[in-house]
Amino acid sequence: MPHTFTARAVLLDMDGTLVDSTAVVERLWLEWAADHGLDDDRVLSVIHGRQGHESMAILLPDRDPAINRAENAQMLSAEGVDTDGVVAVPGASALLEALRGTPHALVTSADERLATARMDAAALRVPDVRVTAEHVTRSKPDPEGFLRGAQLLGVAPRDCLAFEDSQAGIAAALAAGTTVIGVGERAAGHGAAAVVGDLSGVSARAVDGGIEVSVG
Known part of the structure; x- marks a missing residue:
């Protein structure tokens, strides 16, 4: 049964979430x-x-x-x-396109150069707002990256929806106070509000006061 979430902003991990690297x-x-x-x-x-x-x-x-x-x-x-074998997670391009014009940010443990290389290799649009390794002093599972992403978007973390694939990433997003959608098999069992195999069943649209995201 589909789950629907409403948030003011979306925070997106990269590896394992948008990009299969x-x-x-x-x-x-x-x-x-x-x-x-x-x-x-x-x-x-x-x-x-x-x-x-x-x-x-x-x-x-x-x-x-x-x-x-x-x-x-x-x-x-x-x-x-080395981008051999780097591809987009199914549904990633459509989700990024649906989020165009809404508050959203990339929050990744990769540095700027690597994030750009992998997103380009997967033919994915790089969000204008992004938090990479250069912008934080502590790695996931510390929440610093997600807190920084919410701050850059001008949105309270509790009003953000995060997409993450790993135990460390989910822990970071939860510690920041966001609602989390888990992506892929590594995401199961770590406290995400919902878990999807990939992004092909995820849709998003702008609504009054925020973004409506449907999963499943």
Whole structure:
């Protein structure tokens, strides 16, 4: 049965939500895991939704954070040019088009260069308002990115609807006080108000006082 939500603004994660970048993300991280003698499953359970240096800090807790940031910068550079297999999540283009002219923002753990590269590779419109890694001091699951997105749109977080795919991302959006729609199989069981397999069953339209989003 369809669920309908009304919000004043929409906050959109990128990887796993608008863009399917799983192939390149997991390929590069598993290369990194092999270089550091780490278990593949352990690495894949940590990396989604977080900035890379935060994932490295969890996986290698005794390592100098400066090394994590340096390796993360190298990985971001590699990801920015490796877009093989990056595609739009079904329904993402239509949702972005439906949101055109309404308050909405991209809230991603990627930096500006990587976000632009992946959105371009997936042939998706990049929202004018976006919060990338350069704009925050703390990675998801900290709510800073979503709080910043709501602030830039001039909307209280409680009046925002967030789309997220990962446990860390959903936790961040909930901690910010937003209502969350989970996208994809990783989203199940983490407190989202509704979960969809992809965005093909999601529609949005402007209404008096906000945006009406139907799911399902």
